[in-house]
Amino acid sequence: MYNLLLQSIEKKVPITQAAKIEVQNAFTLKKLRKRDYLLRDGDICNEMYFVKNGCMILYTLDDGGNEHVTQFAVEGWWVGDMYSYLSGLPSNMFLEALEPAEVLCIKREDREMLLTTVPILERYFRILLENNFVAIHRRVANLISKGAEDKYLDFVKLYPQFALRVPQKYIASYLGITPETLSRIRVQSAER
Amino acid sequence: MYNLLLQSIEKKVPITQAAKIEVQNAFTLKKLRKRDYLLRDGDICNEMYFVKNGCMILYTLDDGGNEHVTQFAVEGWWVGDMYSYLSGLPSNMFLEALEPAEVLCIKREDREMLLTTVPILERYFRILLENNFVAIHRRVANLISKGAEDKYLDFVKLYPQFALRVPQKYIASYLGITPETLSRIRVQSAER
DNA sequence: CGATTTTTTGAATCATATCAACGTACGTGG
DNA sequence: CCACGTACGTTGATATGATTCAAAAAATCG
Numbered sequence: 001m002y003n004l005l006l007q008s009i010e011k012k013v014p015i016t017q018a019a020k021i022e023v024q025n026a027f028t029l030k031k032l033r034k035r036d037y038l039l040r041d042g043d044i045c046n047e048m049y050f051v052k053n054g055c056m057i058l059y060t061l062d063d064g065g066n067e068h069v070t071q072f073a074v075e076g077w078w079v080g081d082m083y084s085y086l087s088g089l090p091s092n093m094f095l096e097a098l099e100p101a102e103v104l105c106i107k108r109e110d111r112e113m114l115l116t117t118v119p120i121l122e123r124y125f126r127i128l129l130e131n132n133f134v135a136i137h138r139r140v141a142n143l144i145s146k147g148a149e150d151k152y153l154d155f156v157k158l159y160p161q162f163a164l165r166v167p168q169k170y171i172a173s174y175l176g177i178t179p180e181t182l183s184r185i186r187v188q189s190a191e192r
Numbered sequence: 193m194y195n196l197l198l199q200s201i202e203k204k205v206p207i208t209q210a211a212k213i214e215v216q217n218a219f220t221l222k223k224l225r226k227r228d229y230l231l232r233d234g235d236i237c238n239e240m241y242f243v244k245n246g247c248m249i250l251y252t253l254d255d256g257g258n259e260h261v262t263q264f265a266v267e268g269w270w271v272g273d274m275y276s277y278l279s280g281l282p283s284n285m286f287l288e289a290l291e292p293a294e295v296l297c298i299k300r301e302d303r304e305m306l307l308t309t310v311p312i313l314e315r316y317f318r319i320l321l322e323n324n325f326v327a328i329h330r331r332v333a334n335l336i337s338k339g340a341e342d343k344y345l346d347f348v349k350l351y352p353q354f355a356l357r358v359p360q361k362y363i364a365s366y367l368g369i370t371p372e373t374l375s376r377i378r379v380q381s382a383e384r
Numbered sequence: 385c386g387a388t389t390t391t392t393t394g395a396a397t398c399a400t401a402t403c404a405a406c407g408t409a410c411g412t413g414g
Numbered sequence: 415c416c417a418c419g420t421a422c423g424t425t426g427a428t429a430t431g432a433t434t435c436a437a438a439a440a441a442t443c444g
Contacts, residue, residue: 034443060333068337070329083326115315122314123307129321134275136328137262141252143335144368145260148432167390176336181432183392226411340400359422373400375424 001029005050005104008076012127019118026114027104032097038080039095045084047105051077054101057170060093067094069173072162078128098166148177149185193221197242197296200268204319211310218306219296224289230272231287237276239297243269246293249362252285259286261365264354270320290358340369341377 002024009015009023032038032054039045041061049056051073058071058079070093073079084091085108106114115121138158142151152175156163163171172182194216201207201215224230224246231237233253241248243265250263250271262285265271276283277300298306307313330350334343344367348355355363364374 060337062337066337068333070333070336082322082329086322086326119311119314122311122318126314126318126321129318129325130274130278133321133324133328134278136325136332137274140328140332140335141260141262143332144262144365145252145254145258169390173336178433179391180393180434184432187392361422370401371423372402372425376400379424 001052002027002104004052004076008050009121009124013120013124015118015120019120022114022118023121026110027106030103030105032101032103034097034100036097036101037094038097038103039084039091039093041092041094042090043084044088045081045091045093045095047107048078048080048082048085048111049073049095049103049105051075051079052102052104054103055098055166056095056101056103057098057166058093058095059173067170067173068176069170072159072166072170072174074161074165098170143176148175148181149189151175151177152182152185153189193244194219194296196244196268200242201313201316205312205316207310207312211312214306214310215313218302219298222295222297224293224295226289226292228289228293229286230289230295231276231283231285233284233286234282235276236280237273237283237285237287239299240270240272240274240277240303241265241287241295241297243267243271244294244296246295247290247358248287248293248295249290249358250285250287251365259362259365260368261362264351264358264362264366266353266357290362335368340367340373341381343367343369344374344377345381 002020005027006015006020006023015023027050029052030038030049038047038049038056039058053075056073056079057069058073058081059067059069061067071079079095081091081093081095083089084093088108115125138154142154146154152171155171155175168182168186169179172179175182177185194212197219198207198212198215207215219242221244222230222241230239230241230248231250245267248265248271249261250265250273251259251261253259263271271287273283273285273287275281276285280300307317330346334346338346344363347363347367360374360378361371364371367374369377
């Protein structure tokens with residue numbers, strides 16, 4: 001049940017058997033059906049989630065009711081509204097299962113506790129966040145510098161898995177373009 | 193000389209006198225004139241920089257020679273090409289002083305060493321990166337969901353200091369719009 | 385299989401980019 | 415400290431990529 005999480009940790013830092021037990025005790029498992037929510041606009045995000053399997057999306061809704069996907073998360077990824085999680089203030093996001101999913105949940109206080117009892121995890125999260133920082137900056141660079149087609153091509157190159165796995169409209173949203181534009185881009189790219 | 197850096201650390205984690213000395217020994221100071229570069233396309237980013245004073249920008253150049261600003265950094269901020277710093281591979285970015293500046297530099301190996309000798313710094317960087325994560329996600333959400341005017345207004349609200357301090361063309365670039373568009377937006381906003 | 389969601393296609397519209405010209409501010413050397 | 419040159423900001427006219435809205439086709443789900 002904790003294999004994937006412990007592997008994720010061991011890939012980045014050494015960890016003792018005793019510490020593994022501590023880790024396991026800090027998490028609970030949640031099973032989700034497709035379209036279940038872990039978080040809705042107005043909720044406070046009191047937990048962070050490690051995805052064991054399935055696929056989650058994190059998105060906002062604008063005034064016009066349009067979804068804007070800020071994050072995907074599949075097996076081995078962490079997800080949650082970090083803003084709300086850190087501040088304790090209400091979120092303006094939705095966290096939804098696109099597929100049946102299982103996630104390991106850790107509450108704010110339990111994570112804080114765990115970080116003091118197993119301090120090597122500070123390093124684990126630091127490394128995780130550094131890698132994430134690089135990935136988000138690549139996304140930002142694409143968003144500010146590229147047109148719709150180039151953004152899509154870079155996305156497919158970087159995440160070939162997602163491109164097949166999730167409905168296109170969410171990819172379009174993630175790239176900041178409309179589903180119609182993405183559809184047209186795909187036929188044009190295929191022609192060449 | 194190390195005041196601002198030590199304050200930045202002490203705001204997030206407790207640190208002993210001995211550890212402060214270790215920190216100081218790990219850094220060197222660089223003084224920059226306006227338009228000096230700490231990094232150019234093709235260079236490997238072997239250091240991360242903590243800005244003591246002045247203002248730095250991190251940007252890419254596209255095929256058309258247009259700058260795309262991915263990051264600003266003023267007093268108390270960290271900056272560098274994290275991708276190149278972590279991977280050791282060549283950067284495709286430029287890191288330039290917009291004003292005369294002083295930065296504290298720490299080499300890759302020295303930071304790694306420091307993180308083992310002063311492990312509380314793992315926590316410092318983890319917290320720093322978490323806060324940064326929140327900020328970048330806000331930027332991404334703006335980039336994918338808002339038009340030029342709303343992006344600018346959110347920027348001014350979030351960083352009123354920058355809005356006055358740096359040339360508008362860099363703000364436009366940071367927002368993913370042209371300087372002309374930003375200029376027009378500003379007169380329109382002022383009219384209302 | 386039928387129902388719902390997603391994708392595609394077309395036509396009109398809109399926001400922003402582009403290009404060019406002009407005015408202004410800025411800082412740098414004499 | 416002034417004058418010159420360069421960089422920056424503004425404005426206008428036009429072009430363009432992307433959006434919007436609507437409807438049909440295709441895929442997916444229960």
